[in-house]
Amino acid sequence: MENLWPRIEGLLGQATRPSRYINHEYQSVHCKDAEYRAVFAYPDVYEIGQSNQAVNLLYDIVNRLPGCAAERAFLPWVDMAALMRERGLPLFSLEGMWPLTGFEMLGVTIPHELAATNIIELLDLAGLPHRSCERLDDVAGTVDNASGRWPLVVGGGPAAFNPEPLAPFFDVIAIGESEELICELVAKHRAWLATPGGRLNDLLCSLAEVEGIYVPSFGSQRRVRRRVFGGFAEELLPKTNIVPFCETIHDRLAIEIQRGCSRGCRFCQAGMTYRPVRERPSDMIVQAAMQGIACTGFDEVSLVSLSSTDHSHIEDILRRLQQCFAGTGVSVSLPSQRLDAFGVDMAGLVAGERKSGLTFAPEAGSQRLRDVINKNVSTDDLLLAIQRACEGGWRRCKLYFMIGLPTETDEDVVAIADLANAAYIAAKDAVPQCERGKIRISLSVAVFVPKPGTPFQWSGQLPLAEVSRRIGLLRQAGLAKAISLKWHDPQVSQVEAVLARSGREVAELIEAAWQEGASFAAWTERFDYQQWLVAAERCGIDLDAAAADDYRMDEPLPWQHIETGISQRYLEQEWQCALEGQVTEDCSFARCTECGVCLTADSGGQRPRIVLEGERHE
Amino acid sequence: MNEVFFRLRICFAKQGRLRWLSHLELLRAMERLIRRSGLPYATTHGFNAHMRFAPGPALPVGTSGARELFDVWLTEYLPPAKALACLGLAAADQIPIHEVCYVPTQLRGLQSTHNLESYELRLLSPDRDLAALQAALDELLDRETLTLVRREKSKDYQTAMLIATTPLLKVDATDGSLRLSLTLRSSEQGAARPESLADLILGEQGSVLEVQRLSVSRDGEGS
Ligand code: SF4
Numbered sequence: 034m035e036n037l038w039p040r041i042e043g044l045l046g047q048a049t050r051p052s053r054y055i056n057h058e059y060q061s062v063h064c065k066d067a068e069y070r071a072v073f074a075y076p077d078v079y080e081i082g083q084s085n086q087a088v089n090l091l092y093d094i095v096n097r098l099p100g101c102a103a104e105r106a107f108l109p110w111v112d113m114a115a116l117m118r119e120r121g122l123p124l125f126s127l128e129g130m131w132p133l134t135g136f137e138m139l140g141v142t143i144p145h146e147l148a149a150t151n152i153i154e155l156l157d158l159a160g161l162p163h164r165s166c167e168r169l170d171d172v173a174g175t176v177d178n179a180s181g182r183w184p185l186v187v188g189g190g191p192a193a194f195n196p197e198p199l200a201p202f203f204d205v206i207a208i209g210e211s212e213e214l215i216c217e218l219v220a221k222h223r224a225w226l227a228t229p230g231g232r233l234n235d236l237l238c239s240l241a242e243v244e245g246i247y248v249p250s251f252g253s254q255r256r257v258r259r260r261v262f263g264g265f266a267e268e269l270l271p272k273t274n275i276v277p278f279c280e281t282i283h284d285r286l287a288i289e290i291q292r293g294c295s296r297g298c299r300f301c302q303a304g305m306t307y308r309p310v311r312e313r314p315s316d317m318i319v320q321a322a323m324q325g326i327a328c329t330g331f332d333e334v335s336l337v338s339l340s341s342t343d344h345s346h347i348e349d350i351l352r353r354l355q356q357c358f359a360g361t362g363v364s365v366s367l368p369s370q371r372l373d374a375f376g377v378d379m380a381g382l383v384a385g386e387r388k389s390g391l392t393f394a395p396e397a398g399s400q401r402l403r404d405v406i407n408k409n410v411s412t413d414d415l416l417l418a419i420q421r422a423c424e425g426g427w428r429r430c431k432l433y434f435m436i437g438l439p440t441e442t443d444e445d446v447v448a449i450a451d452l453a454n455a456a457y458i459a460a461k462d463a464v465p466q467c468e469r470g471k472i473r474i475s476l477s478v479a480v481f482v483p484k485p486g487t488p489f490q491w492s493g494q495l496p497l498a499e500v501s502r503r504i505g506l507l508r509q510a511g512l513a514k515a516i517s518l519k520w521h522d523p524q525v526s527q528v529e530a531v532l533a534r535s536g537r538e539v540a541e542l543i544e545a546a547w548q549e550g551a552s553f554a555a556w557t558e559r560f561d562y563q564q565w566l567v568a569a570e571r572c573g574i575d576l577d578a579a580a581a582d583d584y585r586m587d588e589p590l591p592w593q594h595i596e597t598g599i600s601q602r603y604l605e606q607e608w609q610c611a612l613e614g615q616v617t618e619d620c621s622f623a624r625c626t627e628c629g630v631c632l633t634a635d636s637g638g639q640r641p642r643i644v645l646e647g648e649r650h651e
Numbered sequence: 652m653n654e655v656f657f658r659l660r661i662c663f664a665k666q667g668r669l670r671w672l673s674h675l676e677l678l679r680a681m682e683r684l685i686r687r688s689g690l691p692y693a694t695t696h697g698f699n700a701h702m703r704f705a706p707g708p709a710l711p712v713g714t715s716g717a718r719e720l721f722d723v724w725l726t727e728y729l730p731p732a733k734a735l736a737c738l739g740l741a742a743a744d745q746i747p748i749h750e751v752c753y754v755p756t757q758l759r760g761l762q763s764t765h766n767l768e769s770y771e772l773r774l775l776s777p778d779r780d781l782a783a784l785q786a787a788l789d790e791l792l793d794r795e796t797l798t799l800v801r802r803e804k805s806k807d808y809q810t811a812m813l814i815a816t817t818p819l820l821k822v823d824a825t826d827g828s829l830r831l832s833l834t835l836r837s838s839e840q841g842a843a844r845p846e847s848l849a850d851l852i853l854g855e856q857g858s859v860l861e862v863q864r865l866s867v868s869r870d871g872e873g874s
């Protein structure tokens with residue numbers, strides 16, 4: 034394979050941030066001799082993709098498999114992509130600077146819905162036909178492992194729980210957690226490559242047997258069960274961490290301390306699709322943090338998970354890490370704050386004097402609506418948390434809300450302003466008179482996007498016109514001067530909803546939008562609604578209807594064949610509870626509510642929180 | 652509390668692919684390298700303490716540096732050879748560490764004291780031969796002031812102040828490429844980019860292929 038570096042380097046003088054493309058970062062793995070080569074590509078620029086845990090995890094795992102080598106690839110920014118196209122240079126892997134077409138397998142992360150057009154851009158820049166059927170054209174049944182020209186294109190990631198919109202572009206899609214799945218996939222692929230005359234169909238059939246693997250070309254009749262990594266608590270992965278040169282969005286050592294969240298917020302896809310909750314033992318975490326800092330030289334370690342402060346030993350972990358990094362200039366961070374006094378105390382433990390701002394997500398303004406979405410926090414919780422934060426030295430906080438949640442009324446919208454104003458008063462009361470002017474509260478409001486696999490999966494999105502009216506309501510609701518209000522572009526949320534909840538028919542829309550120039554749609558400055566409107570018109574798709582129409586309970590959903598492990602009955606029941614405003618308790622701290630994930634014979638139906646023996650709080 | 656510090660000066664190279672790093676990216680890489688080397692680095696006071704260091708003058712993206720300097724404060728004295736070994740190990744093959752030495756802690760920052768920068772540039776000149784380029788260079792050196800253009804902005808420099816040693820133009824014996832070596836002095840006028848000077852020598856079609864800073868030093872120290 035040709036090493037493209039000399040030709041790529043020739044372009045760097047004209048590219049923004051050349052460090053995105055230089056590779057050779059500390060602890061990256063290079064030019065390993067291998068008979069099987071995989072490249073893991075992330076459909077965004079280096080600083081976003083290299084911050085993604087999945088890429089690092091898969092890279093680490095496959096590089097450790099005997100006879101295998103893994104490399105990484107990221108999408109170049111638009112300026113570099115244009116230069117590459119001008120010179121006829123294809124997308125390249127970082128380590129070997131090889132064209133992606135030279136690998137046995139191309140793994141592509143599907144991080145979120147808006148990455149869809151970037152995935153097309155990635156395939157296109159790599160020089161691959163976009164659609165799996167064009168690559169695997171085997172009508173005559175003649176394609177075998179000797180004549181196949183393209184890498185096996187595998188997708189997977191958080192947005193794959195409805196794989197249909199992107200299904201035609203992938204040969205196989207991994208549903209769920211990939212730590213073990215990737216090893217099985219590689220083993221089967223290698224075995225097939227080594228079989229003389231192996232037919233393509235044989236490969237796909239054998240891959241379809243792996244739990245969690247969906248083969249889109251076999252259609253959506255076959256049910257696919259989400260893969261869960263059972264060994265999460267036993268081992269800390271990735272074992273090594275790459276130290277980037279280019280500043281990434283999460284430029285620190287990340288340690289995944291827990292997987293899954295059982296709080297049960299009804300809008301939250303991750304909360305439903307990463308169950309059950311699994312914790313890594315505190316000793317393992319502390320040791321990994323110390324060792325990780327020593328071998329990478331990072332000055333910050335982040336304890337990541339969906340809700341890190343819910344780890345049953347979080348306080349102990351934070352105190353020990355505080356102690357071992359004292360005086361070294363190394364800090365510890367938590368990605369999110371739990372909305373109560375304990376959350377603030379934990380944030381206080383790691384923040385030191387760097388009290389720049391706290392972020393809370395009450396999501397809804399009224400207690401009624403918070404009950405509907407099962408966000409089990411009360412106004413008092415929030416006010417107490419704010420008070421505690423201000424007493425602890427914070428002066429700024431950010432509150433996240435959603436608009437257009439199922440059953441939302443005008444009163445609920447106005448209640449967002451009331452809650453924010455109450456938070457401001459609580460903050461003012463908690464600080465000395467002379468400090469009051471420093472208090473700033475910023476509200477960040479986004480339109481609710483219904484996600485597959487959640488109790489709200491049947492619900493449509495609020496139509497754009499109604500969104501505008503409700504935004505108007507909130508604007509006029511009389512926010513205190515110190516409170517700023519920011520909107521997440523509703524048109525972006527609409528496109529997100531279309532891509533999240535439609536079937537295979539929107540694959541055409543994705544390709545058309547890409548042709549219209551839509552790439553890096555998740556970047557505010559790059560999103561252009563017009564491109565999507567034109568594309569939708571071309572494909573005969575009504576964006577408004579695709580986003581806003583409800584699904585009937587009795588009609589098949591486009592993602593019906595994907596089993597997340599949460600039972601249909603549970604989702605229906607949760608939807609019913611939502612309509613009645615009834616809350617469901619968190620199974621980590623109360624009884625099992627029988628969502629279906631842990632209902633195995635040997636657990637007797639009760640396995641609330643998976644931790645190793647001796648780690649449980651008494 | 653009276654703390655005693657030791658100021659270790661690290662001489663290293665920013666070369667190969669790493670020439671594409673920005674100044675900030677290079678500093679971050681050096682900080683991380685030092686942290687993982689296990690050297691007993693000192694930190695600033697306060698809860699959000701960070702490593703105490705002083706970098707040399709910034710190198711732009713795309714420019715390599717053969718002998719760059721970076722000072723870090725240590726809380727313990729380590730024999731230079733030992734410190735060098737620790738750094739070398741942590742640097743892997745990324746950032747070659749040439750040597751280390753201790754310097755007085757009370758010295759001012761490297762950026763303010765080290766005002767001489769020696770460069771070597773690799774040039775491409777399809778339309779002017781060596782003699783023509785030399786003539787253009789001689790003519791420039793005779794001027795009292797030089798107007799250098801960078802990113803469409805021009806700035807005047809006193810020639811005698813800016814040019815510390817007579818620039819040398821030659822064809823490299825090994826690869827036949829055209830080279831320009833020169834030492835520039837930075838002053839209150841600010842630091843000039845050697846490419847801007849090379850642009851004046853080169854004709855319409857000429858271009859600068861590569862810029863390498865050979866060293867940074869102080870007046871009187873020699874380069
Ligand atoms: S707390 Fe709620 S929103 Fe956050 S991860 Fe858990 S379920 Fe999702």
Ligand code: SF4
Nearest residue numbers: 620625626628631641
């Ligand atoms: S089965 Fe029960 S314990 Fe397991 S995740 Fe579901 S609700 Fe929680």
